[in-house]
Amino acid sequence: xxxxxxxxxxxxxxxxxxxxxxxxxxxxxxxxxxxxxxxxxxxxxxxxxxxxxxxxxxxxxxxxxxxxxxxxxxxxxxxxxxxxxxxxxxxxxxxxxxxxxxxxxxxxxxxxxx
Amino acid sequence: xxxxxxxxxxxxxxxxxxxxxxxxxxxxxxxxxxxxxxxxxxxxxxxxxxxxxxxxxxxxxxxxxxxxxxxxxxxxxxxxxxxxxxxxxxxxxxxxxxxxxxxxxxxxxxx
Numbered sequence: 001x002x003x004x005x006x007x008x009x010x011x012x013x014x015x016x017x018x019x020x021x022x023x024x025x026x027x028x029x030x031x032x033x034x035x036x037x038x039x040x041x042x043x044x045x046x047x048x049x050x051x052x053x054x055x056x057x058x059x060x061x062x063x064x065x066x067x068x069x070x071x072x073x074x075x076x077x078x079x080x081x082x083x084x085x086x087x088x089x090x091x092x093x094x095x096x097x098x099x100x101x102x103x104x105x106x107x108x109x110x111x112x113x114x
Numbered sequence: 115x116x117x118x119x120x121x122x123x124x125x126x127x128x129x130x131x132x133x134x135x136x137x138x139x140x141x142x143x144x145x146x147x148x149x150x151x152x153x154x155x156x157x158x159x160x161x162x163x164x165x166x167x168x169x170x171x172x173x174x175x176x177x178x179x180x181x182x183x184x185x186x187x188x189x190x191x192x193x194x195x196x197x198x199x200x201x202x203x204x205x206x207x208x209x210x211x212x213x214x215x216x217x218x219x220x221x222x223x224x225x
Binding site: 004030031033035040041042043044045048050058090092094102103104105106107108 | 118120122147149154155156157158159162202211212213214215216217218
């Protein structure tokens with residue numbers, strides 16, 4: 001039972017390079033999310049997709065784009081990476097139709113921008 | 115807007131009880147969650163409570179909710195070294211699917 005799978009697990013980029021973080025879930029969930037985690041700041045929502053075909057900005061969307069490719073996959077793209085985007089990125093999913101809607105998380109992508 | 119706050123660090127001795135606190139501002143919160151994050155891993159859902167409940171118990175975990183003061187607590191009985199981790203509280207407002215997370219509390223369990 002894979003749950004939420006993120007690739008890659010680690011990545012080092014140079015300033016100005018582009019990169020796409022991949023996320024896939026096998027739980028048939030409607031909603032998917034991208035967060036970044038920085039020390040002392042908890043998790044901050046970058047973008048989310050409440051259902052296939054829709055995406056919305058979260059708290060910190062600048063410098064990022066997303067694509068909800070299909071119900072399973074939700075990718076996060078950095079077009080021109082900056083050192084301020086060094087962080088741990090988490091993808092999550094939830095079932096919109098279940099009242100409790102707990103979010104299930106992947107193991108994260110650790111991204112360093114030099 | 116929503117805001118969720120937690121203290122950053124808590125140290126307890128093995129076998130003692132741990133109490134991790136969280137305050138939130140959104141009065142329309144419907145569900146409140148506790149997640150655990152071990153080093154190098156993602157967040158694992160521990161438990162949750164619906165906003166019309168005062169308390170929920172699940173084995174060694176007890177969640178207390180004071181809705182009037184918008185205060186949430188996670189109590190861990192007989193704390194073990196394996197409980198060392200970062201604990202996040204999160205709230206869901208109304209029918210929104212997205213959650214607002216606190217900054218996380220690092221629990222250190224000493225022998």
